[in-house]
Amino acid sequence: MCDKKYTPADFKSDQEIRWCPGCGDHAIIASVQRAMAEINIPKEDWAVISGIGCSSRFPYYMNTYGFHTIHGRAAAIATGVKCANSKLKVIQISGDGDATAIGGNHFIHALRRNIDLTMLLFNNKIYGLTKGQYSPTSEYGKKTKTSPYGTFEKPFKPLQLALGAQARFIARSIDTSINLTKDIIIEANKHKGTSLVEILQNCVIYNDGAHKYVTDRENARDRQIILKHGKPMLFGKNNDKGLILNSKGKLTVVEIGKHGVKLSDILVHDAHCLDPHIHWLLTNMEAPALPVALGVIRSVEDNAYNEELEKQIVNVKQSSKIKCMNDLLHQGDTWEVK
Amino acid sequence: MCDKKYTPADFKSDQEIRWCPGCGDHAIIASVQRAMAEINIPKEDWAVISGIGCSSRFPYYMNTYGFHTIHGRAAAIATGVKCANSKLKVIQISGDGDATAIGGNHFIHALRRNIDLTMLLFNNKIYGLTKGQYSPTSEYGKKTKTSPYGTFEKPFKPLQLALGAQARFIARSIDTSINLTKDIIIEANKHKGTSLVEILQNCVIYNDGAHKYVTDRENARDRQIILKHGKPMLFGKNNDKGLILNSKGKLTVVEIGKHGVKLSDILVHDAHCLDPHIHWLLTNMEAPALPVALGVIRSVEDNAYNEELEKQIVNVKQSSKIKCMNDLLHQGDTWEVK
């Protein structure tokens, strides 16, 4: 916290925004700027690190410290930033290509190590900046410039890949749900360790409507479920649909009031549960049988790598006799020549 | 199949084996050679592709076509091999470092794409060839040459990472369980798509006994469960322990005959189940509460990338007017200068 009370406008840089009109990125940057204003730490303590892609232009538009790096390496560079100076609050920005194609390895390792980063994954299921090739999150059969006859690759589900990599915090939002994104970022920022936030983002130019089934306003409440820790998993226009675990251990939609289903039958969301089992099921939900999970799906306390690194330094320093280079230089076997 | 009846010795090359005496790799190569003899396709149709590491010396010792490539890239090169010539049977060999550290990205993408490879992951939880640094599968707190005060990284579980990457076939074995490994390789070879086999391998020099808790002969039958599709999940010295799904959807050990548990209560292993839910739980089992799962955990039919690529070529060829370069060169807008 700091003395000054920031507003979102304080986080806008002097650079003209170059995203296409209508691009989902505009809404996301607004969410981030609002979240930063609410979090209200000194502006100079934010470091925004991105890779390469449309989405990765992000740091230029932020009036914070920012680093537009190279394609796929944002997670690795952000890891260095946080480990080297854990006082900084680090936001890492990547597109779906940046994070899960060329950057896939750094993505899974940052999550495994639990570096204290807020990782925003702008998933438009396409390569925007290079003008429309499929990405590892594009749906099977997708026709794009590099797949003129359709792909034959099953896509990653980024949150499931993250769980496979032992993620402690995963969440999902939608570009246009500015408040939800903002709230998630505030939670992600509080969480120590890697907080992955997948944001379903629309690319109006090369993949317009990729998330339409989910985001479509008219049916949104039937197709989305916004999870809140400690709250029953309810959704639907009238908030009368809910999720239960059936006898085979699978999630199923029920309606309250029908077939004797009561509110108390509905699963209560436990984001803090160590065992990722239910979280895994939640990331596996797909339309139309099940709603798409939004909000914080998993948020489990665990030591962050950068913290432990610093703790180890403190501990070793305490017990070691070597306090400076001169000590080290003279440690062990030496001899005098006179 | 072929006319000749091969024996394991047919697959031994003239190169002297250079692994340390007692290294688990010796047993693994024996399993592979036995499996190849049983599979009995023409020897020249095997391509064994490895990365770099002790384990990756493997191809040199095999009297088949072999390629010892570069560190971490075995999966990518094997992908090219299979896609370019799908008649070949491709075995890909990697250590835990090769597959999940530097090679992590190719590992997850090969699995996602479902390239028809048999991927053997020699997991000794250490970097052998470079003389003993921790790997992404080393346990938390491990002291090694690069972590003299202990690591603070949660390890990957390779099979779980694979499920996160949408794997269709995962299995696990132990170096010294030569027959089990052999049987799994035979199944993996039949499966079209990427078949990942994690082999718990002992490095006598730098990580001796890393898997001892599981492999220890005396308690083996209580600590290991060997899964077979269609068979109840039984284990234990007397084969009287079994797994059930409890009310919270978690796997629990029960004893037949106690508390009224009958054989029919025990979960029956369904490796072919599309939904990876139970497979995920099986990969998550850890000692001492639960036995470690061995055998084929998941084996789900799906089209292999290389097959679909060839199918697409056949389809497009049928419908296209362009049959050769001359056709292409003259296709579309052209004009004559006379």
Next chain:
Amino acid sequence: MSSQKEIIKMDEVVIRFSGDSGDGMQLTGTQFSDTSALFGNEVSTFPDYPAEIRAPQGTVGGVSGFQVHFGRKEILTPGDYCDVLVAMNPAALKANLQWVKPTGTIIVNIDSFDEKNIKKAGYTADPLEDNENWSYKLVKANITNMTKETLKDSGLDQKSIVRSKNMFALGIVYWMFDRPLDHTIEFLDKKFGKIPEIAEANKKVLKAGFDFAHNIQALAYHYEINPAHIEKGTYRNITGNKATAWGLMAAAEKANLPLFCGSYPITPATEILQELALRRDLGVKTMQAEDEIAGICTAIGASYVGNIGVTTTSGPGLALKSEAINLAVITELPLVIVDVQRGGPSTGLPTKTEQSDLNQALFGRNGESPMPIVAASTSGNCFKFAYEATRIALEHMTPVILLTDGYLANGAQPWRIPSMEDLPSITPPIVSSDEKDYLPYKRDAKTLVRKWAVPGTKGLEHRIGGLEKLDGKGSISYIPENHELMCEYRRDKIQLISNNIPEQEIFGDKDGGEILVIGWGGTYGHLSTAVSELREEGKNVSLAQFNYINPLPKNTKDIFSRFKKHIVFELNLGQFVNYLRNEQPEFNYLQYNKVQGLPFTIEEIKNRINDLLKEK
């Protein structure tokens, strides 16, 4: 459609169409260029668009341009300065005014010169007022309003109507240069076949523009540019990237091997992958890999099993591939790596052209790692040199780097279609099961090339890998002398390729003279135009433009020794010139360098050479 206005004959003309990214200038330019080519002119084009997908409307950053240079003589560059500028808005004028010849004609869409757009373009006042000093001919046309007027009864919505205004501009220019409208009319019918209203509207506007030009006072004459004397044959337009893709496929067909391309998209190389991906009908396998490393590794895997493996990329991607390239070097597998150079270092200027990856191509790998390098010099001959790169890779069992650049890659030119029969044969040293005493690293005595036993070949099972290998047998060897021998073999093998490539040609005085201009790759058009203009002025200047970089053609030294002065022009800070200083140290090279993300201008080349001539 004749006209009573005066007709002026010209040898060559440069037109630049420019407007907002959304104004359809690329299409307009392409139509004009295609029509001129069909008419029989020589043509060269240069598209120039913003790095952003959708740069802000109305600003200079958002201007998209397309330059067409055409004429009745040899046209090798899109031209430095333009005779005609079409500016659809103030930003387009602002961005391009500096490139208009003093006597040039500027056609502006006056309807867009309102206060808002003038400001957005960064002007403080209307640039069309108070410009008495202008020597340009200014044509103010109400392009937007006349388009609206033309289509007022079309029933189309306003947006669609306004979008077709580029056809009005095209119509004006067609009239100016007396071009037929039929090619564009056909094109519109095809393109909008499914929405005939739109096709009709566009055609109507095109004709309206043509008629407008015919009628107004401002255009007092039009121009006649007669067809060129062009080599006989069938022609088509082709971009460098498409030509590269086709050259690779042609070589694969000729060698009778499957083609496999593993790549990761990157500007300005992506179209090669896209073009290859279209060609499933020719059996081409492409894989959009997870990254550049996987791209080259899948290609190496494919080469290992008897395909011709290809990977395509640009500078940063080549850096990532360097470790894997070395695997192909030491295992001596054929492989083609295409690097479409762009502005560096790092991400640099990704949409701009440069020749600054030569050092990386020559030297960017650990250890002693010799490799052939070939460079294309026109958009069209990207075909030829992609073919050559593949031929060398296959016949000499080695990875080869083909260098092109953003200028060649995106540029298009009319290209005479070769006949497959005329292309040189390609014979890779593949062996079959009959091969006696096969040893994977036994070498041909003359070429030092090893033989290629492909997995699946009965009886020739063997292992290869990245560790140093024993001479002949190929098993791992730590023997010191063997390592040195193998390093020398690998070096000499590449040098011996000079026996299998043509001699270097000279444009100008074959027997020597005063100044030899030396260039390589994509600067050919500008250098040869400048040299030919100077020669027409009677200057003693010749040109050697290199396509074979490593090894250099055998006669290089001989050629160089015939000239008094040697000056190397390149779009970097001096990479080829330094290479020549090593390879042919006998000469004292001068150099002229430019690193602006842009091609040379003819003017600067001529100025530099004229200065040098004066120094005499």
Next chain:
Amino acid sequence: MSSQKEIIKMDEVVIRFSGDSGDGMQLTGTQFSDTSALFGNEVSTFPDYPAEIRAPQGTVGGVSGFQVHFGRKEILTPGDYCDVLVAMNPAALKANLQWVKPTGTIIVNIDSFDEKNIKKAGYTADPLEDNENWSYKLVKANITNMTKETLKDSGLDQKSIVRSKNMFALGIVYWMFDRPLDHTIEFLDKKFGKIPEIAEANKKVLKAGFDFAHNIQALAYHYEINPAHIEKGTYRNITGNKATAWGLMAAAEKANLPLFCGSYPITPATEILQELALRRDLGVKTMQAEDEIAGICTAIGASYVGNIGVTTTSGPGLALKSEAINLAVITELPLVIVDVQRGGPSTGLPTKTEQSDLNQALFGRNGESPMPIVAASTSGNCFKFAYEATRIALEHMTPVILLTDGYLANGAQPWRIPSMEDLPSITPPIVSSDEKDYLPYKRDAKTLVRKWAVPGTKGLEHRIGGLEKLDGKGSISYIPENHELMCEYRRDKIQLISNNIPEQEIFGDKDGGEILVIGWGGTYGHLSTAVSELREEGKNVSLAQFNYINPLPKNTKDIFSRFKKHIVFELNLGQFVNYLRNEQPEFNYLQYNKVQGLPFTIEEIKNRINDLLKEK
């Protein structure tokens, strides 16, 4: 412990201990070398072990050796040929016989010369029979049996007993050179402190060996090698890798900045990471990254926030890092990249030494990408040049490559410990919140260095990245002239570092002469020994050994111009010589190259120079 036998005085001696990988030869050698250093000799050592973790016992491939060269004069190399060879088995004899001087002494463990072992070594008959032509002095010792005899009452198991036989051999050699046993006795007490039986047994065997030598006939004399005249100070033994790690830490301490090292293990560089990982007590942060790319990227991240970022690797790893290095080049962040060179290309000869990454270091990146390069030339001065690399990186805001090699990295030498106070100061251009009108790419007029505003500094928020940046402000710029300006700034900035490094020194005739031998990096010991021997013979030969590679010291041309002939020696096919041909093209360089994964021998250097002298 005196002896009545004859004493021979010598200036220098080379001993090679060799045996099976499991025979403890590395320990034996280290003990001898330490004892000699403590005694006051100059020492140089060379460990040489198989690539395999456990190579097959008894075979030549499984032989492990350790060579010690010590004397009363300056000792700069481990020596070409040895005076004494200890061979613990037939394979050790077979592998090393070619390296014994004709007058040398060979001590064999005769107990291991049984039929089985003789065969395994690849001999057809016992090499110790039928060797009348041998000029060597052969000492057959029953080392195994005497060890067993010595310990028969120790209560130890047979395996442990046999394992201590290396101490018997060491005892023999200690007697031969009249060395005290106390250092080794102390060492054994410390090492086996927790198992005193083992410590006692080893000490007993050591003394038994010593006494054996004293008693037997075969050793008719022993040697006296007096202490050298060594610079005063406190000394310790240090390997090149350890010295590198310590030099980095010393620089960080001096600059008062945290040190962060992100690396991926790779032979022969891994020990640097391991050494740094030990130093949590000095606040060093290390991260074993998931791959080389992550290694350098975490280091760049650390540099971005005000640490000194370091990454350590060998050839193939440097290739992988090249894309990211360029990010540091264009963002002008300080960064140290250590490349411990090994045999290439590709995986090549990973455990062997070579100097073949120079090209890659100089040129292996896309675009115009200039970078300082520094090379260490002894195991000990890896400290100094790691320090210098860091100083240059920080004071000039640039990534720097430090080149060492496998020979320096694994070799150990006695090293005078510097005092931290005497090391040059390091002042990075970090700015604080007070900084007025901060612009991230505003440059110092003299050095062209930009200032460093570290995240967390209030009021100086700004953005950097890999796209070309506007002069001063650093925002993205596509302006053509700006790009050229920035490319030139980056080049000139690196050239200006020559104002901040020392002049090149000459060993020999400072005022010039006949032949200048030119070397760089790790060949120093061999070149200077050869040159000094030739000079002692009265030959007109001098040496310039380069540590600052890019930029070259300012006086390079001046120095070169004082000599008639220039010959460049290097362990590759000619990379530095080609670089000199570009940088100092005025001279006609001769070259001598070796690519065998091994250092030069003094002999071959002298032969080449003598030939050159004859050519006169």
